[in-house]
Amino acid sequence: MSAPAPATATAVVADVPTQALTLDIDAIRAQIPALHQQVNGRPLVYLDNGATSLKPQVVIDALLDYYTGCCANVHRGVHSLSQRATTLLEQARVTVQQHIGAPELAECIFVRGVTEGINLIAQTWGARHIGAGDEVLISAMEHHSNIVPWQVLCDRVGATLKVIPFDESGTLDMAAFTALLSPKTKLVSVGHVSNALGTVHPVERIIAAAHAVGAKVLIDGAQAIPHGRVDVSELGCDFYVFSGHKVYAPTGIGVLWGRRELLEAGGHWHGGGDMIRRVTFEETTYAELPGLLEAGTPHIAGIIGLGAALTWFNELGLDAVAAHEQDLLAYGTQLLSEIDGVRMIGTAANKAGVLGFVLDDHIGAHPSDVGMLLDQQGIAVRTGHHCAEPVMDQFGVPGTVRASLAVYNNRADLDALAAGVRKAIGMLS
Numbered sequence: 479m480s481a482p483a484p485a486t487a488t489a490v491v492a493d494v495p496t497q498a499l500t501l502d503i504d505a506i507r508a509q510i511p512a513l514h515q516q517v518n519g520r521p522l523v524y525l526d527n528g529a530t531s532l533k534p535q536v537v538i539d540a541l542l543d544y545y546t547g548c549c550a551n552v553h554r555g556v557h558s559l560s561q562r563a564t565t566l567l568e569q570a571r572v573t574v575q576q577h578i579g580a581p582e583l584a585e586c587i588f589v590r591g592v593t594e595g596i597n598l599i600a601q602t603w604g605a606r607h608i609g610a611g612d613e614v615l616i617s618a619m620e621h622h623s624n625i626v627p628w629q630v631l632c633d634r635v636g637a638t639l640k641v642i643p644f645d646e647s648g649t650l651d652m653a654a655f656t657a658l659l660s661p662k663t664k665l666v667s668v669g670h671v672s673n674a675l676g677t678v679h680p681v682e683r684i685i686a687a688a689h690a691v692g693a694k695v696l697i698d699g700a701q702a703i704p705h706g707r708v709d710v711s712e713l714g715c716d717f718y719v720f721s722g723h724k725v726y727a728p729t730g731i732g733v734l735w736g737r738r739e740l741l742e743a744g745g746h747w748h749g750g751g752d753m754i755r756r757v758t759f760e761e762t763t764y765a766e767l768p769g770l771l772e773a774g775t776p777h778i779a780g781i782i783g784l785g786a787a788l789t790w791f792n793e794l795g796l797d798a799v800a801a802h803e804q805d806l807l808a809y810g811t812q813l814l815s816e817i818d819g820v821r822m823i824g825t826a827a828n829k830a831g832v833l834g835f836v837l838d839d840h841i842g843a844h845p846s847d848v849g850m851l852l853d854q855q856g857i858a859v860r861t862g863h864h865c866a867e868p869v870m871d872q873f874g875v876p877g878t879v880r881a882s883l884a885v886y887n888n889r890a891d892l893d894a895l896a897a898g899v900r901k902a903i904g905m906l907s
């Protein structure tokens with residue numbers, strides 16, 4: 479598959495003009511305190527952004543300001559601190575809405591992350607609208623959090639989980655996808671960008687084809703949101719989920735966006751405070767969205783931190799971010815491909831953020847051996863199956879070494895990675 483023209487809805491792809499989109503990476507790096515440390519006596523080279531990103535000072539400050547300045551619970555207090563905290567929380571919701579182009583504020587639900595967002599949809603809308611004989615379609619490249627909730631649901635209701643295959647480059651087989659679609663398909667749930675391989679999926683085409691058979695579409699945006707512009711209205715999907723911690727925000731906070739009518743049709747999920755209108759022992763009536771799906775005290779600091787992170791990220795210029803990371807991806811791919819003994823895993827034409835590889839069999843090294851040798855040189859990468867075991871099974875490897883990019887990475891990081899891998903091969907051979 480050749481890289482499609484950059485879609486307006488998802489500028490995480492290549493082909494973004496680099497002229498006039500230059501970022502001052504040194505200035506960005508200066509804003510990330512965790513970058514400036516030694517690990518194992520060497521300056522940190524952080525290339526594990528697919529797992530989580532390091533945080534800019536403005537995000538850390540937002541957390542500190544909340545805990546030191548207006549630490550109070552939200553929505554229920556008449557006192558000033560509570561009102562300030564509520565205002566900050568609801569401002570963050572507006573920032574989220576604008577960031578992803580959500581039609582309505584109330585459709586933006588705060589959850590713990592992608593995992594919780596997908597489980598929420600499976601157990602609400604899914605449980606009510608997917609039944610015996612129906613089909614849920616996912617891809618073979620999904621993160622476990624976009625597999626297991628659907629397996630659980632299908633087992634419970636007697637539906638069938640179907641899987642879209644991919645080829646040796648890590649590109650989805652769109653012909654197979656089309657063939658799998660039928661009026662039985664109630665939901666297509668796919669990643670926007672694969673965390674294991676970096677493939678950017680043609681989600682616009684997937685959404686259009688799924689809608690043509692009457693299926694709804696959930697997009698797991700965990701690895702797309704950090705790499706550029708995403709607009710859910712332009713995409714036309716039905717649900718979109720992302721985790722804050724991968725986009726420079728704190729851990730434990732994420733967003734589920736869904737079309738109002740679908741979220742309402744799914745009904746409530748957790749029961750408790752904030753999600754009710756009136757409770758008596760005889761009967762409980764429920765709140766409107768977003769409260770309906772946000773039972774209990776939310777992660778207030780995390781939400782405020784997410785707002786600060788998205789504001790910071792936006793101000794960098796999302797097209798510039800995408801262009802910078804595409805440059806790094808091309809540079810890193812070339813450097814690693816030139817190394818004798820390295821086999822790249824995930825070579826789709828349209829990728830974002832991920833450089834995955836294994837060492838040739840004759841070297842006899844497990845990916846975690848490489849990871850440990852890189853760590854000794856201060857280089858942080860992830861090794862293993864990346865919560866995508868079916869992907870590893872298809873490639874016949876126990877795992878890969880994955881370097882994953884963020885906006886604060888630079889070519890020097892990739893030079894260090896390539897030098898580190900050469901050194902590791904020397905030690906392992």
Ligand code: PMP
Nearest residue numbers: 591592593621623673700701721
């Ligand atoms: N989907 C993808 C594509 C991911 O990369 C991840 C995190 N590695 C998840 C889902 C799960 O995200 P979280 O653990 O933040 O819920």
